[in-house]
Amino acid sequence: MFIPGIFVTSMTMPGMLLALELSSKHDEDLARRLQRRDSIAMAEIYDRFGRLAYSVILSIVRDGAVAEDLVQETFLRVWNRIHAFEPARGALGPWLLAIARNRAIDHLRSLSAGMDRNAYELDLREHPSLFVDMERDVLNIDHARVIRQAIAKLSANQQKVIELAYYEGLSQTEMAERMGEPPGTVKTWVRTALKHLREELGQAVEA
């Protein structure tokens, strides 16, 4: 079972192309050139990650015009904050995608007066220090396949909480309200789902 309409369930041509474009061999060079304000490097980073950033954002906001705005914000933020990034040790793609997802979640939360919105925490979660020494191939096609298979193994409720967390940015309290379940039950589903995902990814993601 998988989350309907969200994750692709099998290897697709876009996925194969994705694997090609996410080759990480130039990341360090790209980051150094961005730090030197090389706008051609910006074009290259867009060509490498623009499609994935757009896909991540669109999957969350479900609005093409908004997604375009947020992609622009994402790359602008990378451009403005690249000096805090360590080219030799940082993982450029994962950092950029974290910024992309945060922009999308922040947008969703800005639309809902009842949702908690903590910009300081978003900044903490996309600080370049959290992307130091991360395996740069975390975005390659093998990992994508592993995560899809891992999600497919989760129970329906576990898949639901991952969907609500990743795509809607709901807190566990908000998930409990949405699902009509006790917060403790939701917390258990979240913890077990994430534990399963980490275990499945254990050899692939964590050194």
Next chain:
Amino acid sequence: MTCEELRQDYTSYALGIAVEPERSEIAAHLSRECPNCVPGVASAMATVTAISGAVEIKQPPRHLRRRVLAAIEPAPKRWSFGVVLPWIITAAMSLALVTIGISGRRQGGDSARLEQALSILNDPATRDVAFGETEKPSKGRIFVSAGKGVVFIGASLPRIDRGKTFELWVIPAKGNPVPAGLFQSQPDATAVFVRPGPVDNAAAISVTVEPEGGSAQPTTTPFIVTRL
């Protein structure tokens, strides 16, 4: 809380769904560059990144690349820093006031808007016009970059009824006004509004009061009209 107690919540935190008190505790540990929690959350970030890598790939529109690159064009040659700086400060202070004025809930969005505003202000091709002579008591300044967007900074704006909103319009040399976004003023009657994105053939900018949700075309007489 100790790092050991927080370990099982690293991934929830990385995903943005950790609950209190763990959420604040992990944030505090990260803020002080905790040698255990920073690598722990970093490892958890790999899981979140892997989920991002599994989304269904969609093709972005072709013009988006041009738009992204336009946003980071080199710093201005034509404008001196001394000329631009006061308005950067003004924009930054105004945005900060906006942020404070709404209890910190919109800080992330306003931070992004500040970056967009600075990008527009830094565009060498940006045109700026002041208003206030014929719009008294309202006064302010509007910056328009054809490639990057519009920054509107206003003060002494009229009070509007609940259920109403200000709407910015881009008026082309020929044709009807084009809606360019909705905004509200702060309690002190000031407003900073950033509308990112290309602005085609703008001959003037105007602001009207419209029903909440905005209008496709102006339904009231503009109280601000500035020719570019």
